[in-house]
Amino acid sequence: MSAPFAKLPRWADYGLIPLVNLLVAFIVAGFVVMLVGENPFRAAMILVEGAFGRGQNIAYTLYYATNFIFTGLAVAVAFHAGLFNIGGEGQAYIAGLGVAIVALTFDRILPWYLTFPIAIVAAAGFGALWALIPAYLQAKRDSHIVITTIMFNYIAGSLMVYMLVDVIKPLGSMAPQTRTFDAGAQLPKLNWIIELFGAKIRSAPLNLSFILALIMAWLVWLLIWRTKLGYEIRTLGFSPKAARYAGISQSRIVIITMLISGALAGMMALNPTMGDQHNVSLDFVSQAGFVGIAVALMGRSHPAGIIPAAILFGALYQGGAELAFEMPNISRDMIVIIQGLVILFAGALEHMFRPSIQALFASFSPSSVGLGSAGKGSV
Amino acid sequence: MDFFNTLTLILDSTIRLSVPLLLACLAGLYSERAGVFDIGLEGKMLAGAFAGAAGAAVLGSAWLGLLCGILVSVGLALVHGFASITHRGNQIVSGVAINFIAAGSTIILGQAWFQQGGRTPALGAGQRFEAIELPGAAALRDVPVVGQIYSELLSGHSLIAYLAFAMVPFTWWVLYRTRFGLRLRAVGENPAAVDTAGVSVTWLRYRAVICTGILTGIAGCYLSMVQNAGFVKDMTAGKGFIALAALIFAKWKPVNAMFACLLFGFLDALSIRLQGTPIMGVRVPVQLMQALPYILTVILLAGFIGKAIPPRAGGVPYVKER
Numbered sequence: 001m002s003a004p005f006a007k008l009p010r011w012a013d014y015g016l017i018p019l020v021n022l023l024v025a026f027i028v029a030g031f032v033v034m035l036v037g038e039n040p041f042r043a044a045m046i047l048v049e050g051a052f053g054r055g056q057n058i059a060y061t062l063y064y065a066t067n068f069i070f071t072g073l074a075v076a077v078a079f080h081a082g083l084f085n086i087g088g089e090g091q092a093y094i095a096g097l098g099v100a101i102v103a104l105t106f107d108r109i110l111p112w113y114l115t116f117p118i119a120i121v122a123a124a125g126f127g128a129l130w131a132l133i134p135a136y137l138q139a140k141r142d143s144h145i146v147i148t149t150i151m152f153n154y155i156a157g158s159l160m161v162y163m164l165v166d167v168i169k170p171l172g173s174m175a176p177q178t179r180t181f182d183a184g185a186q187l188p189k190l191n192w193i194i195e196l197f198g199a200k201i202r203s204a205p206l207n208l209s210f211i212l213a214l215i216m217a218w219l220v221w222l223l224i225w226r227t228k229l230g231y232e233i234r235t236l237g238f239s240p241k242a243a244r245y246a247g248i249s250q251s252r253i254v255i256i257t258m259l260i261s262g263a264l265a266g267m268m269a270l271n272p273t274m275g276d277q278h279n280v281s282l283d284f285v286s287q288a289g290f291v292g293i294a295v296a297l298m299g300r301s302h303p304a305g306i307i308p309a310a311i312l313f314g315a316l317y318q319g320g321a322e323l324a325f326e327m328p329n330i331s332r333d334m335i336v337i338i339q340g341l342v343i344l345f346a347g348a349l350e351h352m353f354r355p356s357i358q359a360l361f362a363s364f365s366p367s368s369v370g371l372g373s374a375g376k377g378s379v
Numbered sequence: 380m381d382f383f384n385t386l387t388l389i390l391d392s393t394i395r396l397s398v399p400l401l402l403a404c405l406a407g408l409y410s411e412r413a414g415v416f417d418i419g420l421e422g423k424m425l426a427g428a429f430a431g432a433a434g435a436a437v438l439g440s441a442w443l444g445l446l447c448g449i450l451v452s453v454g455l456a457l458v459h460g461f462a463s464i465t466h467r468g469n470q471i472v473s474g475v476a477i478n479f480i481a482a483g484s485t486i487i488l489g490q491a492w493f494q495q496g497g498r499t500p501a502l503g504a505g506q507r508f509e510a511i512e513l514p515g516a517a518a519l520r521d522v523p524v525v526g527q528i529y530s531e532l533l534s535g536h537s538l539i540a541y542l543a544f545a546m547v548p549f550t551w552w553v554l555y556r557t558r559f560g561l562r563l564r565a566v567g568e569n570p571a572a573v574d575t576a577g578v579s580v581t582w583l584r585y586r587a588v589i590c591t592g593i594l595t596g597i598a599g600c601y602l603s604m605v606q607n608a609g610f611v612k613d614m615t616a617g618k619g620f621i622a623l624a625a626l627i628f629a630k631w632k633p634v635n636a637m638f639a640c641l642l643f644g645f646l647d648a649l650s651i652r653l654q655g656t657p658i659m660g661v662r663v664p665v666q667l668m669q670a671l672p673y674i675l676t677v678i679l680l681a682g683f684i685g686k687a688i689p690p691r692a693g694g695v696p697y698v699k700e701r
Contacts, residue, residue: 032484036491084471133677143680144689146418146471147627150620151673151680158670166664293475333486340479348462348473 008354008361014300018346020353022298025341032337036329043323043330050322051315055199057322059191059206063276065307065314066206069213070268071292072310073220074261076301080224081257082237087134087149088265089289090156091127095266097160098126099273100168100178100280103185115185119270120212127266128259130156135258139251145258153289164282177281187275207275209267216264217303223260233257265289287336294339297347313339383524387531389648394532395606397644398540399424399598403622404629404636405543405550406594410456412554412631413587414567414692419459419474420595421619422481427452427599429485432499432610433492435506444506444604449596455481456592457585464584467696478619486612497612499603507604508537537605539597546594550633563587567690570697580697595619624676631690643672 008017030040051061071088078085085091102119110118134148164176173179187207195201224230236243236253243250272284291313298312299305313335320335345352403420410417430451435444455477462473486497493499516534519526554560562583566573570580602618603610621643628642629635650668 137681141682151677154673155670158666162664162666329491333483336483340476344476348468
């Protein structure tokens with residue numbers, strides 16, 4: 001602890017340090033690319049080209065980003081209360097059941113703009129419900145939420161396999177998925193927005209749930225920083241002791257926060273099911289719940305950080321698919337490594353570079369780190 | 380007699396299936412008893428499985444493969460230690476990161492090095508750990524019950540399987556009968572007291588995560604070099620988390636851990652054996668059997684079957700007083 005123990009300016013705290021962490025994660029990923037005998041710079045070029053090169057690719061990038069905004073917000077809301085919700089994957093998966101029930105019931109009766117709100121409620125409700133049990137167990141019986149949500153991911157997996165294979169699958173069909181939704185449960189595409197800018201799109205799955213994701217991001221910001229409940233959530237996360245002194249009921253906040261978190265994760269199910277494939281199939285969540293952890297850590301649990309982080313991961317997913325075409329040695333699983341490295345450097349090792357950056361700032365101008373005035377300790 | 384034969388078969392596969400769980404569970408025990416939560420057991424096992432199979436295929440020896448598996452797994456354990464002990468990062472986050480890094484890099488490196496869609500080359504004789512016949516197993520085979528149990532159930536497992544079960548009393552001995560074990564348990568309950576006694580908390584916890592790495596490496600090698608003849612992508616398939624569940628189920632005690640792993644292994648063996656055939660007229664979905672370890676653990680965590688109390692300093696990075 002030789003570095004001066006002082007506060008960094010806000011832009012360094014929220015901009016520079018995450019950027020340095022991200023950069024290190026990508027440098028390490030670059031070494032992995034080198035290890036498999038490819039040129040990391042060329043890989044990065046192909047990736048960026050594949051993610052943003054044409055309108056088509058941008059639409060795909062935003063489609064993937066939609067999933068990650070939902071799951072990122074879900075993890076972030078829980079983080080604010082000091083809870084680690086690893087169960088986004090399972091909550092979104094179970095929410096697919098809610099979507100399936102609504103879509104299969106109404107897709108031939110109602111137009112999409114009536115089905116959609118019902119499906120949102122169902123997805124959010126099922127997601128929240130799947131988060132409720134771990135939340136209750138944490139709040140009332142003190143069982144560790146990380147462990148219970150992991151267990152619930154697996155239970156959700158088994159339950160959904162059972163439901164899709166033995167219950168929902170149409171008669172005579174082999175594939176473990178629901179029948180294809182009719183027009184009443186198909187969300188309109190948003191590709192025209194990108195076409196406004198002159199790009200041509202053949203077909204891309206970007207759809208209305210992207211707008212829903214943006215609205216949710218705004219609502220989360222409103223909730224966390226502009227309401228009494230949000231203040232209570234942050235108080236609990238910052239110091240459970242202080243929350244208790246202030247008369248905030250810990251179990252109430254834990255349960256409400258997890259319900260919101262589960263609901264946000266659940267809404268992710270709308271995007272691939274009603275927005276793209278028009279059915280609910282096995283493993284449709286495909287790890288988006290876990291990507292949410294990386295997104296929330298990178299975005300520092302703030303919607304303004306989560307949206308760009310989600311778009312970055314959307315770009316990695318889309319660009320990674322293109323990369324797999326160009327470089328046979330690199331498959332999409334490269335993204336999983338990058339994801340892991342981002343979680344490692346932006347999450348677990350987030351303070352690794354802080355002392356050296358603080359020292360750097362202090363050597364430039366002691367006043368910028370508040371050494372001149374009261375040297376208040378932080379970190 | 381038919382029932383007895385079936386039972387022997389199920390119990391035999393119970394033992395086979397619980398070996399990797401047991402090794403990973405004991406691995407987690409060292410780390411968590413020292414106050415370092417580890418949800419990265421899964422990732423370390425996977426990396427160990429890959430490195431073991433790759434090493435055995437390239438170097439042509441099962442023992443060298445095992446060594447590779449252990450080294451890689453210990454490497455990842457040290458990353459976890461670096462993040463959560465040295466830099467006092469969030470232990471859960473670090474574990475999640477390790478799981479992802481292992482899941483991605485085993486596939487990428489496997490494809491790049493061996494070009495078999497993420498598999499490693501099939502291992503031949505001498506590159507795997509073969510079954511060991513216990514002395515007299517063949518002679519006793521025809522003795523009813525006792526002979527059958529001895530020759531079918533106890534004999535014919537690999538060296539790693541016997542090692543795994545031998546690790547149970549060994550771990551108990553280390554934990555409760557050695558100075559290292561006493562300090563290990565103390566550092567998980569009250570690191571400040573250990574620090575006051577002049578013992579380095581950091582070094583103790585590092586040694587604990589190294590033990591974890593060694594055991595997860597062996598667990599991984601069992602999967603790729605005993606159960607299979609080579610690495611297949613995502614071959615751990617959640618076993619690391621079942622091991623974690625077993626550890627909680629066992630309330631962080633070595634002998635309980637063995638019984639928890641045998642129970643979960645038995646459930647697995649039973650679900651493979653039944654595959655949807657009815658028990659007493661009721662068709663139990665395979666998925667329910669597969670989910671049962673997780674459901675049981677949640678029920679335990681909820682405090683309905685006794686109470687699982689984790690080591691008190693678990694998950695909390697130790698900050699030396701300034």
